[in-house]
Amino acid sequence: MQVHNIRKRAGIAGQFSVSADVEYPDEPVRTIEFVGSVYGGPVVMRTAGIETFVTEPGRFGEFGTQWVRRFLDAA
Numbered sequence: 312m313q314v315h316n317i318r319k320r321a322g323i324a325g326q327f328s329v330s331a332d333v334e335y336p337d338e339p340v341r342t343i344e345f346v347g348s349v350y351g352g353p354v355v356m357r358t359a360g361i362e363t364f365v366t367e368p369g370r371f372g373e374f375g376t377q378w379v380r381r382f383l384d385a386a
């Protein structure tokens with residue numbers, strides 16, 4: 312897997328999202344978005360119109376761009 316781009320976007324009330332363009336072998340590039348908060352709590356992963364809660368998001372550290380990189384490296 313290759314990560315081509317990671318972008319952070321501000322939301323409201325402490326919420327923000329981080330998107331990553333990823334490419335798996337023999338597949339086109341796709342965008343995966345993660346939504347979390349500066350206050351902690353759950354992280355939701357959005358891909359292809361499907362939302363999934365990340366189990367134990369704290370194992371990847373504090374949510375942000377580096378969190379996304381660590382999450383994707385673990386995949």
